[in-house]
Amino acid sequence: MSTVSRRLAAMRRRHPWPVFCCRRAARLAVSLFLVVTGSFVMIRMVPGDPVRAALGVDAAADLVAARRHELGLDQDLTNQYVRYLSDLAQGRLGVSLVTGEPVAELVRSRLPATLEIAFLAFGCALAVALPLGLAAAVLTRDGRRPRAETGFTAATGLVAALPDFVLAAGLTAAFAVGLRLFPVAGDATAASYVLPVLALALAPAAALTRLVRAETLKVLGEEYVRTARAKRLPAAYVHVRHVAPNMLTATLTVAGSLLPAMIAGTVLVEKVFAWPGIGSAVAQSIVAQDYAVVQAAVLILGSSVLVAGFAVDVLLALLDPRSAIRET
Structure with missing residues (x-):
């Protein structure tokens, strides 16, 4: 092993947290760059003339x-890409080809509605x-x-397999x-949130419920749980104090x-419910080729996804510090 490798290994052992966070931040930066490049390339692959359409x-x-x-748009793609990166670096998102509205204003007005239903759905799924x-x-x-187990497995498996838009359409019809x-x-109104949140939450909730059951069954078979039962501790205490904390790590992952x-x-989901979020703006703008x-x-949706993933990784490492040490 070279001197540099030995020093890096020693640094990882002495400072696992900074190394873990730096590696995650580097992955986030690379992923964000790919999102920026991908969004630029993919919209230009759509056939047609966006100016003529507008x-x-x-x-x-x-x-x-x-x-x-x-x-x-009369320049070659390389120059357009450089200009796009330059504008992003200066915080400029451009102007809508169709409405003439500043895109930054559109994002500010629509992004909160998207994040609201996403985080509400996530909370409901966990709850x-x-x-x-x-x-x-x-x-x-x-x-x-066994009959209850069969019914549980069939019901959760069916709901978990349904796409969001199918759930959205079914909930709307019903x-x-x-x-x-x-x-x-x-x-x-507040009632307007119910169906979009359910459409987003039902399938993840069903998948998580199956996972929680599997992890709980595993924990229930552990020796320390059997010992707690042998001491005739109340069942509720055993489940809350010993079982729940030990099945949470895999579930939260x-x-x-x-x-x-x-x-x-x-x-x-926003398209189905005409929800005034950024997702519905994407669907409309793709048709209109509003670059x-x-x-x-x-870019905003991709960044939100990546930042949420980064935050979850850090949170899980806080709950289980050994994972951060293993990864470094």
């Missing part, structure tokens, strides 16, 4: 050419999965209640159109990976 098919050719020159999975494990451990219990679209997916999943809006929206 100005209309009857717009004069010289007007279209002037607008393309103003936006720099349902943890107690339900724990209860299911306690009730069906050691082969007890509770908005059929029973008229909740609004079909918009965010005018998977839950942390679901949060970014739920943020990304808002795009389709600036799509690039900004993909």
